[in-house]
Amino acid sequence: MFVTEHEFELPLGYLDSAGTLHRNGVMRLATAADEILPMKDPRVRALPTYLIVILLSRVVLRIGTVTEINPGTIEGLFSQDLTYLQELYNRVNGLSAREFGVTCPHCDRRFTAEAPPPGESTATPWTGSTTRSPSSDDSFTGPTPS
Secondary structure, three states: OOOOEEEEEEEEEEEOOOOOEEEEEEEEOOOHHHHHHHHHOHHHHHOHHHHHHHHHHHHEEEEOOEOOOOHHHHHOOOHHHHHHHHHHHHHHOOOOOEEEEEEOOOOOOEEEEEEOOOOOOOOOOOOOOOOOOHHHOOOOOOOOOO
């Protein structure tokens, strides 16, 4: 069965205006619209880190008895709970790096490695620049800039 909703329990809990603490909630899977439409929000354009607040307000269906989740609700979360929901969002939507067990071929030691999300590579991280670096030019003989 395809699961689209995930129950959670906040580490600390959401404290509403009446002083009631709410810890259990439900988050649904994000849609393409959930990821795209917040980019038009002026608050996100002014402060890109606000994106997670908008995203969570769209996908969190309830926290305790609070069912009208809006950006103000998410802003009222304790930092630890915000981080928890952000990690849950990434995990349930397949945005987290995958961990797997590997064995070193030289020493046979086992350890856990992390695979980057699809489309990303730690070997060639995106720097935002399309210009060539001096180290990629065969005629460059000076030290590599740092």
